[in-house]
Amino acid sequence: MDNKILNNIENELRNSSFDKVENKENIIRHIEQLKKQKLNVMFAGATGVGKSSTINAIFNMEIAKVGYHVDPETAAIQKYEIDNMVLWDTPGLGDNPEKDKKYAIEIANALKQKDENGELLIDEVVVLIDGSNRDMKTAYEVIENIIVPYIGDTKRIVIAINQCDMALKGRYWNYDISQPDQQLVSFLNEKVISVRNRISETTGIVTNPIYYSALHHYNISKLLLTMITSMPETKRFLFTDSLNKNPEIWKRNDELEDYNNKIQEEVKGSLSKALDGAAKGAAAGATVGGLIPVIGPTVGAVVGAVLGFLGGLME
Ligand SMILES: Nc1nc2c(ncn2[C@@H]2O[C@H](COP(=O)(O)OP(=O)(O)OP(=O)(O)O)[C@@H](O)[C@H]2O)c(=O)[nH]1
Ligand SMILES: [Mg+2]
Structure with a gap:
């Protein structure tokens, strides 16, 4: 085959x-x-939250490297094309106010781009939030000031809480099996609720945040399913060819579904x-x-x- x-x-x-x-x-x-057909997915969030690590976990980046032509000197957003996927890896915000302004404009401009049929080009934005609590403020600013105002359809925002292993500074993360203990699960479930409440209070948008670990490959399938179900229905299958084919990545998930x-x-x-x-x-x-x-x-x-x-x- x-x-x-x-x-x-x-x-x-x-x-x-x-x-x-x-x-x-x-x-x-x-x-x-x-x-x-192409599926355009943007990853956004604070510096060091794990955007690049997440892209590396989900997608077949060996192929992406080959077709990579963006000059990092002139464009802050890096674009990878893998089969039917176009991945937009945006620079992290929260380090430097001058750069943040420049990056925010680039991200907003990308969100405004139209395809040849006059439809918005970006199909989905995955906003990463740092599960280790380092910089929640930047994440909320990205959502409230850049993504929500410029994305065409707010159903296409996915809120992904990364580094769930570090949410309690590494405590209650079981390193032997790369999964959270019950104490950490309870903490993370509360975090999901507080993130959802905060976003709905300031933007009126109801989201369904999930937590995962890009480093330890935990809940990566859950993240992908969340991403897929936030896409237009007839385009969902377009992910398939670009996925990371290493079975290790997809093995460890919570058992809710x-x-x-x-x-x-x-x-x-x-x-x-x-x-x-x-x-x-x-x-x-x-x-x-x-x-x-x-x-x-x-x-x-x-x-x-x-x-x-x-x-x-x-x-
Ligand atoms: N503990 C832990 N570390 C992680 C996780 N995901 C990413 N990291 C680490 O966080 C650091 C930053 O990860 P990147 O993927 O480069 O983050 P980024 O958002 O692309 O960073 P910028 O592009 O600089 O904004 C790296 O050292 C990663 O190994 C995770 O789930 N858990
Ligand atoms: Mg990066």
Whole structure:
């Protein structure tokens, strides 16, 4: 199997007994269009909160380095392109008021950019908050003064509390198994509530903050699921090809939900919706309904195969 999700779907369609459907080639042409779509995600927060570490944990950065062309002298925001993903790694704020002003303008300008269809370019902003409490003020300033005023749709803000291992200065973090003890879990749950309350008091926006550790690879699947479900539905599957394929990253999460399984379900749902759009585009009046005998099992098999590294997914 090819490792790219849409190539897989295309191959399956080509090889299937799907010929009786006259629109096969036409649908495949529409899939080619889906391949060109981009998902733009920005990471913002205070200096040293872990933006770069988080990007490194979630995504396949070996590929990102290759296509990296931004001159750090002229642009403070670094952009990485990995398959369908465009990652915007913004400089940390809170170090120097002069630089903060310059960076804030750059971030605001990025948030105002439109794509060729006149839609806002940035699909999602992940705002990182320092779980070790060092600089909450900067994080709130970033949210209140830069992100909320300029982001088109506030549903696309993800609040991510990093360095959860350091929330109590390293106490109650179990270094042997890289997970928090119950005392730390209770503390972090209260922190989630206080962060949510603060943001809703000052901006009126209801968020659903989560905590994780980019360094110890804890709750990375939970973070990814939160990011995916804050994206437009038909674009959610576009994450798939760019993910870090090291199973170690995705192993340790709290057990409130089966995040890895839910990621797989989200990708299936999103891909089915996108293919439904492709079928409609291919033939007036056609829907994926007519294709379900072929597409349904194909989507399931392909998603299971390309996301196998998440572990424990295959039924
Ligand atoms: N203990 C702990 N340290 C972390 C975690 N995430 C990142 N760090 C450390 O924090 C430091 C800063 O991390 P970066 O990823 O460079 O942070 P950044 O937000 O990109 O920093 P700037 O780009 O300088 O604003 C590094 O030493 C990381 O190893 C975490 O979850 N736990
Ligand atoms: Mg950085």
